[in-house]
Amino acid sequence: MSARKRTAKAIKQASSSSGAKDEELSTPQAMILRPPRRKLRGRRGSLELLPTVALDVILEILRQLHPRDLLSLSQTSREFRAFLLTRANAFVWRTARKALPGALTDPHPVLSEPELANLMFSFHCNECGRGPVHKVIWLWFKRYCSTCLIRMTCPKGEVERRLQDTGLLTLVERGDFSPILSVIHPRQYGSSWNKEYNRCHVPQVTRLEQQCRDLRAAGGADTPGLRALYEAQKTHIQAAAELSDKLELWARDERLRRCDEETQMREERFKDILGRLREAGWGLELDYRGRDIRWDMDGPARELRYKGKPVAKLTDRAWPKVYKSIKDYMMTIRQERTAPKTLLRTVDRAIAASDATYSPTATDLAWMPESETLFTNFSGDVSAVASLVALWQARFREQLCNQIAAICPDIPSGIDPFDLAVAVFGCKSCESRPKPAAVPPALRYPQIIDHECFRQHDRWAPDAWPLPLTQEYHQGIHDYELETTRRCPIVVERISMTAARRGCTILATLRRDPNKTTAADMDELGCKLMCMACAPEERLFMFDWSSGVSATSE
Numbered sequence: 147m148s149a150r151k152r153t154a155k156a157i158k159q160a161s162s163s164s165g166a167k168d169e170e171l172s173t174p175q176a177m178i179l180r181p182p183r184r185k186l187r188g189r190r191g192s193l194e195l196l197p198t199v200a201l202d203v204i205l206e207i208l209r210q211l212h213p214r215d216l217l218s219l220s221q222t223s224r225e226f227r228a229f230l231l232t233r234a235n236a237f238v239w240r241t242a243r244k245a246l247p248g249a250l251t252d253p254h255p256v257l258s259e260p261e262l263a264n265l266m267f268s269f270h271c272n273e274c275g276r277g278p279v280h281k282v283i284w285l286w287f288k289r290y291c292s293t294c295l296i297r298m299t300c301p302k303g304e305v306e307r308r309l310q311d312t313g314l315l316t317l318v319e320r321g322d323f324s325p326i327l328s329v330i331h332p333r334q335y336g337s338s339w340n341k342e343y344n345r346c347h348v349p350q351v352t353r354l355e356q357q358c359r360d361l362r363a364a365g366g367a368d369t370p371g372l373r374a375l376y377e378a379q380k381t382h383i384q385a386a387a388e389l390s391d392k393l394e395l396w397a398r399d400e401r402l403r404r405c406d407e408e409t410q411m412r413e414e415r416f417k418d419i420l421g422r423l424r425e426a427g428w429g430l431e432l433d434y435r436g437r438d439i440r441w442d443m444d445g446p447a448r449e450l451r452y453k454g455k456p457v458a459k460l461t462d463r464a465w466p467k468v469y470k471s472i473k474d475y476m477m478t479i480r481q482e483r484t485a486p487k488t489l490l491r492t493v494d495r496a497i498a499a500s501d502a503t504y505s506p507t508a509t510d511l512a513w514m515p516e517s518e519t520l521f522t523n524f525s526g527d528v529s530a531v532a533s534l535v536a537l538w539q540a541r542f543r544e545q546l547c548n549q550i551a552a553i554c555p556d557i558p559s560g561i562d563p564f565d566l567a568v569a570v571f572g573c574k575s576c577e578s579r580p581k582p583a584a585v586p587p588a589l590r591y592p593q594i595i596d597h598e599c600f601r602q603h604d605r606w607a608p609d610a611w612p613l614p615l616t617q618e619y620h621q622g623i624h625d626y627e628l629e630t631t632r633r634c635p636i637v638v639e640r641i642s643m644t645a646a647r648r649g650c651t652i653l654a655t656l657r658r659d660p661n662k663t664t665a666a667d668m669d670e671l672g673c674k675l676m677c678m679a680c681a682p683e684e685r686l687f688m689f690d691w692s693s694g695v696s697a698t699s700e
């Protein structure tokens with residue numbers, strides 16, 4: 147029961163069950179219980195003043211409209227429909243058609259201008275009115291839903307039966323109706339009926355049958371009259387086929403053009419979202435993701451995906467809703483960006499790509515004051531890693547030079563401290579191992595940087611992290627390294643100078659100055675060293691200078 151009928155029934159019951167007092171209130175009650183006005187979308191009464199506008203102004207407005215807008219306007223009222231469908235006003239449709247991109251072809255004499263606009267821009271079934279129907283049977287100039295398409299087709303046998311009494315079959319060669327009828331194969335349109343024979347359009351067959359009957363009623367059903375009808379129908383079918391090809395080609399180009407426009411609009415919307423995200427403080431996350439932000443459909447890139455509806459330009463009013471939908475995604479990127487695992491792996495890859503020999507690790511760089519920006523505001527840009535590596539190497543070299551200067555304070559200015567014979571370094575962890583153990587290594591610079599003990603946390607005291615955890619990201623790196631690789635940074639305090647001091651003693655025995663004697667001088671001298679701490683039967687084993695200073699104790 148409709149709302150109007152329910153309201154009327156309620157009024158009738160109220161008036162019949164009430165007395166005189168209720169009769170006095172019947173009129174106000176009827177006014178109160180009147181049915182609510184149906185809600186309409188958009189502004190109401192926006193076209194009510196249009197009939198008062200001058201005709202030339204109306205025509206000038208109509209000239210600027212798209213054929214799709216003219217179709218919608220013709221459906222608003224009877225007056226507009228009669229005005230727009232009048233033959234004298236066909237120039238309005240013609241002007242709108244010529245303004246379309248791609249030069250849509252003239253439909254005459256096959257179709258009228260309104261029929262062409264309805265075919266190209268109305269997506270409803272031409273039989274039942276349901277929609278949307280996107281497939282067009284171009285030879286028939288119709289859009290049919292799957293149900294109506296079956297009813298609007300007929301097989302060859304039915305066409306022969308309907309035209310049997312017209313005498314037109316005598317002009318058809320071998321039962322081929324394609325010259326006078328637009329014949330299609332149903333398989334082209336995905337239909338489900340019998341696909342064995344080609345099909346004809348029922349309205350077209352009915353129209354041809356009626357023309358034959360009219361010709362017989364006019365007394366012209368002889369052979370010349372049928373021949374003239376046959377030739378006229380053949381000419382019409384040929385013109386319709388040519389027009390259908392042109393319309394189908396234009397429709398395909400129009401789809402491609404609209405697809406390109408929509409792609410461009412989606413690209414602009416995507417860039418607008420990225421710009422607004424940068425203004426909201428997500429610039430580092432966008433830089434961290436880089437080009438991958440375009441392919442992750444969980445984030446802003448979903449605006450590039452086709453959703454089956456036209457895309458609109460991003461407005462300030464719609465932005466809060468869009469921002470809310472992608473905020474969790476951006477938070478995930480921020481957590482990933484600031485995770486110690488991401489920082490260390492990315493910096494380690496950058497160090498390896500820098501082709502620097504005897505270079506530090508990401509853990510070594512993390513405790514440099516200059517790398518604080520890299521680890522706190524990491525955006526994926528690792529261009530500063532090469533300069534940080536060079537700075538770390540320079541500082542580490544300077545610290546080792548200070549260690550050598552503490553043993554040999556009078557080094558001449560023309561001699562590199564690392565060229566001295568006593569410039570050998572050891573590992574305190576290796577030297578503290580109980581017997582029997584391998585000979586502690588005596589390494590020179592820069593080979594000492596790659597010694598494995600310095601970066602293995604398990605080689606030292608379990609709670610002895612070599613550097614203080616002064617920053618928040620220091621604590622995160624510390625916890626991650628202890629849970630995974632158990633890697634620690636290298637520090638000069640863990641480098642042993644025992645071999646260097648032993649070398650000074652040996653050089654003093656040989657009456658050579660440790661401040662001036664270089665490793666090349668000792669190699670040229672060719673002296674051999676023997677460890678007096680070894681067992682008597684092993685003392686025959688001789689060492690050269692580089693290995694002897696670490697193996698010998700006397």
